[in-house]
Amino acid sequence: MNNAIYNFPLPQNEPILEYKTGSPERILLEKELLRQTSETIEIPLIIGGIEIRTLQTGEVRMPHNHSHVLAKYYKATEKEVSEAIDSAMAAHKTWSDLSWTVRASILLKSAELISGKYRQVMNAATMLGQSKNMFQSEIDVVCETIDFLKFNAYFASRIYEMQPRSAFNQLNKMEFRPLEGFVFTVSPFNFTSIASNLNMAPVMMGNTTVWKPATTSLLSNYYLMKIFREAGLPDGVINFIPGSGALIGKQVLQSHDLAGIHFTGSNKTFNSLWQDVALQLPRYKSYPRLIGETGGKNFLFVHPSSSATEVAVNAYRGAFEYQGQKCSAVSRMYVPASLWTSVKDELLRICSEALMGDVMDPSNFINAVIDESSFDNIMEFIKYAENSEESDIIAGGRGDKSTGYFIEPTIIVTSNPSFRTMEEEIFGPVLTIFVYGDDKLQETIELCNTTSPYGLTGAVFAHDRVAASAMCEQLRYAAGNFYINDKPTGAIVGLQPFGGSRASGTNDKAGGEFNLIRWISPRTIKETFLPATEFRYPYMID
Numbered sequence: 001m002n003n004a005i006y007n008f009p010l011p012q013n014e015p016i017l018e019y020k021t022g023s024p025e026r027i028l029l030e031k032e033l034l035r036q037t038s039e040t041i042e043i044p045l046i047i048g049g050i051e052i053r054t055l056q057t058g059e060v061r062m063p064h065n066h067s068h069v070l071a072k073y074y075k076a077t078e079k080e081v082s083e084a085i086d087s088a089m090a091a092h093k094t095w096s097d098l099s100w101t102v103r104a105s106i107l108l109k110s111a112e113l114i115s116g117k118y119r120q121v122m123n124a125a126t127m128l129g130q131s132k133n134m135f136q137s138e139i140d141v142v143c144e145t146i147d148f149l150k151f152n153a154y155f156a157s158r159i160y161e162m163q164p165r166s167a168f169n170q171l172n173k174m175e176f177r178p179l180e181g182f183v184f185t186v187s188p189f190n191f192t193s194i195a196s197n198l199n200m201a202p203v204m205m206g207n208t209t210v211w212k213p214a215t216t217s218l219l220s221n222y223y224l225m226k227i228f229r230e231a232g233l234p235d236g237v238i239n240f241i242p243g244s245g246a247l248i249g250k251q252v253l254q255s256h257d258l259a260g261i262h263f264t265g266s267n268k269t270f271n272s273l274w275q276d277v278a279l280q281l282p283r284y285k286s287y288p289r290l291i292g293e294t295g296g297k298n299f300l301f302v303h304p305s306s307s308a309t310e311v312a313v314n315a316y317r318g319a320f321e322y323q324g325q326k327c328s329a330v331s332r333m334y335v336p337a338s339l340w341t342s343v344k345d346e347l348l349r350i351c352s353e354a355l356m357g358d359v360m361d362p363s364n365f366i367n368a369v370i371d372e373s374s375f376d377n378i379m380e381f382i383k384y385a386e387n388s389e390e391s392d393i394i395a396g397g398r399g400d401k402s403t404g405y406f407i408e409p410t411i412i413v414t415s416n417p418s419f420r421t422m423e424e425e426i427f428g429p430v431l432t433i434f435v436y437g438d439d440k441l442q443e444t445i446e447l448c449n450t451t452s453p454y455g456l457t458g459a460v461f462a463h464d465r466v467a468a469s470a471m472c473e474q475l476r477y478a479a480g481n482f483y484i485n486d487k488p489t490g491a492i493v494g495l496q497p498f499g500g501s502r503a504s505g506t507n508d509k510a511g512g513e514f515n516l517i518r519w520i521s522p523r524t525i526k527e528t529f530l531p532a533t534e535f536r537y538p539y540m541i542d
């Protein structure tokens, strides 16, 4: 038994490779893209380490070329959901009893496998299955996933070293127990790194999980599961069950042993999970921990002292990278009238230069949105703006789903600061702009603060540093991740802990102590060396 007290050092963030033409990483990636496009794999459920194929199946298709089937997957039925819960519960004791440094070593080995041997497998799967270009994929499935894995080992070591003081005649200890039960993890389609972290954060702290991945990210998520297993994750610690969210969710939430939900996705889904848990509260052994990061209506607020070029470049990248399907994407912008013409000219210039198309062609900045229902939903918002007298579409506006789900980056200018597309999350390449009078700065900041129910990310642009500071103060609760002179996307693990409040979630800051602490239920142990032998207290004795 190795009883050393060990601390993991602060890791470095994974460097982003450049993928220049002819670079070793580019050559390997192109080879892997061809390999994955030339095969159709099977994606089974993995429960207790066993691959399971049910009679219900579905297909994984490329969003940018939807006639191309990448995989056939198997869906969980009620039987497999029960098996996954049983398997997570059966693995709980061994996993939670294992030394935390051994658990951490599995996370660190997973990070090494992704950084090296499987870097291009994970990139190609994310590019093809989720329609990300190579840069967007590299920063997600490679860099962010690795950072989550490595930083969680480091942050866990900081939590484990927190101990109470011991006073005279006593020894006090804090034992960081995992939750008593299993954790239900529900992942979104848009970040493979999030799918990894939703599982590996509770797993790091000694929990076991039942994982319901998003159907539209199954290819990369399946490879992820295989990497965790290759890194040494024991059977049953994570149980991978693709299938219908409604079916799986309903059954999992009926389990007496549900100890927590780790969710990222829409506000609507999280609300329904929370409501179902609340209605069934007496069922559960403990109060389930509910941790959810949800939607956003992220803003970019421009002060008259800003540079039009800085604003336009950051608005374009922030709104349209990965087709606006980042929870942190800019989707509403407030521009002073004095700067509007120059910001507009710059934006239209970029729109005319940025190309859209297949992920295999690296000249494309924009790729496809994730699936048909998303395409239809986004187009419905655009049609709404087209038909409204309160708005003008100044760029984009067209969509074509004949080959892939392509929607042009669309910029709407509205005269109504409460216009529907200023308030509701669209989750697509649509940016709405409200031009305000320079003399209406204060009330427009207040409008920005109160227009939408969300509070995820936001940015202010200003060369006047005093003004930037005042805006930061006024918008204190408008965003959990707040940026000054930068786009509000691209948070990095260990540098900008991520999460928002209001309707954007529980703000437990993924990739840090705040999140990891939610996956433990500490036990305080007091030992007294010389127990009392007299019932009377000193003041009672003459």
Ligand code: NAD
Residues within 6 Å of the ligand: 186, 187, 188, 189, 190, 191, 194, 212, 213, 214, 215, 244, 245, 246, 247, 248, 249, 250, 264, 265, 266, 267, 268, 269, 270, 272, 273, 293, 294, 295, 296, 326, 327, 328, 425, 427, 456, 499, 500, 504, 505
């Ligand atoms: P979604 O809510 O549609 O789906 C998320 C997951 O929930 C999927 O796996 C889905 O199958 C599952 N699900 C759906 N209904 C369920 C039910 N009744 N029971 C159990 N599971 C169920 O979200 P999405 O479209 O995959 O992702 C986009 C959303 O995620 C956006 O709103 C975006 O803002 C949000 N998001 C937030 C963050 C963040 O950190 N705040 C990060 C990424 C994405």
